[in-house]
Amino acid sequence: MIVYLLCFILFLVGLFGVLTKRNVIKIVIGLSIMEFSIFLFFALIGYIDEGLAPIIVQNISSTKFVDPLPQAMVLTAIVIGLATNSMLLAIAIRLYKKYNTFDIRKINSLKG
Amino acid sequence: MIMEPLIPLYVILPLGAAFLIPVIGRLIKGFQKTITSLVFLFLLGLSIKFIISGINEPLSYRIGGWEPVAGIPIAIYFxxxxxxxxxxxxxxxxAFLSGFYAISYIKKFTAENNFYALFSLMVAGMxxxxxxxDLFNLFVFLEIAVIASYALVAFGIEKEELEASFKYQVLGGLAxxxxxxxxxxxYWNTKTLNIADIATIVKTGAYNKILIFSQLVLLAGFGLKAAIIPFHAWLPDAHSSAPSPISSMLSGVLIKAIGIYAIIRLFFNMFAISHEVALTLTTLGVLSMVIGSLLAIGQWDIKRMLAYSSISQVGYIIMGIGIGLLILTTNGNKTIAALSIFGGLFHLVNHAVFKGLLFLSAGAVEHRTGIRDLNKLGGLSGKMPITSSSSLIASLAISGIPPFNGFFSKLVIIIAAIQGQFYWLAGIAIVISIITLAYFLKLQKNTFYGDVKNKIDNIKEVPFTMCFSMIVLAILCVCLSLLIIPGIREAVIExxxxxLINKANYLLILSEI
Known part of the structure; x- marks a missing residue:
């Protein structure tokens, strides 16, 4: 149970970063922390105590394996996360070139 | 279960086009425009063929051809x-009309190949x-669609576009x-990802707190994607900053395909819906409807006003569907529920058509004058007759003036609300319809009528491809009202x-051949 709680706290740390930080890069970092807490949650739900890696070879004695599907999902999600993060950072670099600042309080040309 | 080998074409063709355009587009001039138009025209034809032949039982396609093992589906199903x-x-x-419109519009940008590649990628995702x-596959396609749309919103790489795209990405990432x-x-709770399989497990399973929690989280996530009111902050910026063909795609179909469609599919076909969730959905719909239209009145930027109006009209769709759900959960009259859901879906298709048209005509105005501020525009009706008249038709349709399509869908929603004894909701829907008329009159008067405010004398009508898309959509605004006629209604929307109402129908895909 405690791991799930820690995982949730990690999510909250990321959320805190997104909500309170004023720096564009720090917001991106906060978002990635949240993302990785979700990945950790996926790894946890597939885990079984004393389970082996689900590779079936001949003469294997144990019949207890961890669930491989969440691991496959996490791999896919990490690749998607890479795409979103690089997209965010590319926009952040462009923002810096246009506004000469990373402060979101000064990036405010859209209103209403 | 019936296998249909043509289904994957809907994903393969746009995806293939998206990857071929950057490669071949460099070598052959005009390749990108031709291939996107052809692909979407072909897919449109295929969809119409399926609608005409009628689908009584769900058709499916198993990716990779994996057979189910002991009744448990393994492959990803389409x-x-x-x-x-x-x-x-x-x-x-x-997608076809916006892509065709973009042929002339996008000339002012330098990277045409990238534009069409991202455009095709977004449609492939949708x-x-x-x-x-399959739930996880839904997430993957959703990310394909939204990442392409993040890039397309920032396509102008000016200050406003970048800021809007950043906001959109942070909120979209959270969603x-x-x-x-x-x-x-x-997955933790049911140990499967197949939507039909989950539906069978949820149906037999008892009341479960984790399931309720996951429903609420899903509602928040897809609500953010659909920009329902407490989650709407990104929409006006993103939809008004994007290039106009993209605005029309985003407002017309993206928020519906990845927001409303996902909500409808998962809540009708997967979860055993509870009264509380139905009530939440209806409340959110009504809130969107009211607040979106109130915010739209005060806007002076033509595309920003249209974006706020999208929030309001999406509220109508959600309200229609929510009333249907409420009646179903309280074991009310199924005919009224069906009527209400019919109204919501009818408004969905109508909104796609007229909001697409409004964004395209706003884009045409911006293309010729370079101005989006309503204070500085005026008197364009004589100079741009096609843009002006198509925009007028769309404005009348969205405000619910007969005989255009918007009138009939709003009428159906209101009649269903009255029959289901939600008199307040019917009243609110009528009032909001009048407010909608007010801000569209403001838009029409300040853009196309009155005096010419600044020196925009040398303005011509926009080129042929832009006119063509707008004319087709304007004709559809009138023709779609035919869907209300009993014979056609039974064939298309019933x-x-x-x-949606017969959950068992969807589960047929699990049955063995």
């Missing part, structure tokens, strides 16, 4: 039923979301995380309503 084909038809129609029968988290919870 499922084509009444609702999917209906959505596919709208998505590919608007088609995938609509077709897939994706919520959806992923909810998928994790569902199958959609039936897939």
């Amino acid at each position: 499922i084509l039923d009444g609702l999917s084909i209906f959505m596919l038809c709208i998505v590919n129609l608007i 088609n995938g979301v609509i077709l897939t029968g 994706s995380l919520l959806i992923l988290f909810s998928i994790g919870l569902l 199958p959609v309503v039936n897939t």
Whole structure:
């Protein structure tokens, strides 16, 4: 149970970063922390105590394996996360070139 | 279960086009424009063929051809039923017209190849979301569609576009995380990802707190994607900053395909819906409807006003569907519920058509004058007759003036609300319709009528491809009101309503051949 709680706290740390930080890069970092807490949650739900890696070879004695599907999902999600993060950072670099600042309080040309 | 080998074409063709354009587009001039138009025209034709032949039982396609083992589906399923084909038809129609419109519009940007590649990628993602029968696959296609749309919103790389795209990405990223988290919870609880399989488990399972929690998280995630009111902050910026053909795609179909469609599919076909969730959905719909239109009145930027109006009209769709759900959960009259859902879906297709048209005509005005501020525009009706008249038709349609399509869909929603004894909601819907008329009159008067405010004398009508798209959509605004006629209504929208109300119909895909 405690791991799930820690995982949730990690999510909250990321959320805190997104909500309170004023720096564009720090917001991106906060978002990635949240993302990785979700990945950790996926790894946890597939885990079984004393389970082996689900590779079936001949003469294997144990019949207890961890669930491989969440691991496959996490791999896919990490690749998607890479795409979103690089997209965010590319926009952040462009923002810096246009506004000469990373402060979101000064990036405010859209209103209403 | 019937296998249909043509289904994957909806994803393969746009995806293939997206990857071929950057390679071949460099070598052959005009390749990117031709291939996108052809692909979407073909897919539109295929959708119409499926609608005409009628789908009584869901068609499916198993990716990789994996057979189910002991009744447990292993492969990722693509499922084509009444609702999917209906959505596919709208998505590919608007995609074709926006892509055709963009041929002239996009000349002012330098990277045409990138534009069309991202455009095709976005449509591939949307088609995938609509077709897939697997939760995690839905997430993957959703991310394909939204990442392409993040890039397209920032396509102008000016100050406003970048800021809007950044906001959109932070909120969109948060929404994706919520959806992923909810998928994790569902998998943890049911040990399967297939939507039909989950539906069978949820139906037999008892009351479960984790399931309720995952429903709420999913509602928040897809609500962020659909920009329902407490989650709407990104929409006005993103939709008004994007290039106009993209605005029309985003407002016309993206928020519906990845927001409303996903909500409808998961809540009708997967979860055993509870009264509380139905009540939440209806409340959010009404809030969106009211607040969106009140915010739209004060806007002076033409595209920003249209973006706020999208929030309000999406509220109508959600309200229609929410009333249907409320009646179903309280075991009320199924005919009224069906009527209400019919109204919501009818408004969905109508909104795609007229909001697409409004954004395209706003784009035409911006293309010729370079101005989006309503204070500085005026008197364009004489100079741009086609843009002006098509925009007028769309404005009348969205405000609910007969004989245009918007009138009939709003009428159906209001009649269903009265029959279901939600008198307050019917009253609010009528009042909001009047407010909608007010701000569209403001838009028309300040843009196309009155005096010419600044020296814009040398203005001509926009080129042929832009005119063509606008004329087709304007004709559709009138023709779609035919869907209300009993014979056509039974053929086109009744199958959609039936897939939603009869949950058992969707589960047929699990049955063995």
